[in-house]
Amino acid sequence: MRLSDPGLLILLSIAEGPKHGYAMLDEIESLSGQRLGPGTLYGAITRLEGQGHIAPVPSDDRRTPYKLTPAGRKHLSAQVRDMETLARVGARRLATA
């Protein structure tokens, strides 16, 4: 689990609704401050679609939007919970140090 993990950033970027590649890049940039390369983005999209975490939304446009699947939402929830636990433990340890 890394905040720079493109897969996690993609899942976060489409958590509120379907987005196409360019919109994902903008959203990820505003979320994490880093702009992914197009290759990195589509490499991660390929992997996530293969895992069944995201699915394409039918569109007439060349730019295909992607949405979270129920499995993807579950996976993202688990990742966010892990991050919350990690942040809580980290904050507690820093406070006692």
Place this chain on the structure above:
Amino acid sequence: MRCLLRLFPREWCERYGSEFLALLEEEPLRLRTVVDVVSTACRLRFESATNEVRLGWLQARRTAKGLSELERAMCGAFCVLGVIRFFAMRDIVVGVFGLLATCAIAGLSLLAPQASEPDATKARVTILIFCMLALTVQLWQFFESVISLNPSKGSSVLLGPVIAAMISNRLVTDQQRQVLARLWRWGVLAHAALLGLGAAGGFLPLAPALFVAAMLMGFAMLVPHTSQNGRTESRVRART
């Protein structure tokens, strides 16, 4: 932009090519973008190749069931022979090529799908390319042994085309098989001549045994293969 797309695996391009190109057209073309795209293409190619190997292995296990005990033993012996030659030969370059060719043939014989499967044409072309590669290497070693008058060096070279022909017996057409058989016959004749030269020189204790082995394998090649792919059955039906 389109030329960058060619770096990706074909299946990937068919699925994502159009939308990926649309994204590339919206992004400013920078060196960083190109490096990112190229590195992803390399990674996907690698993943695709490893996936092919995995599928190939699964197919090999399936195909191996269709091979006779004799063929399986031959393939195994051929691999071992390649390894022995690799370590025994002083000429490392020839040894490496010999090993690669022998292992490629033995491995491909297991990896190649049966002729009755839908992608049989591709399999035939692949196996023939490797047969030719093996044949080239084997002939190279054969001529080298002729030049150096050292039959022990060339005594095993005939096994290459023989095994290749045997294995491709189930994959190539009858006409192609006849060409391979003709090559083998010429090879045996040349090898016999070489043995004579070697015997005159007073060395090669193992060469006669290898010669007999090559000859037996060649006969096995000439016998029509009663495999599961229906080739023999179809020939019989055609005759009747």
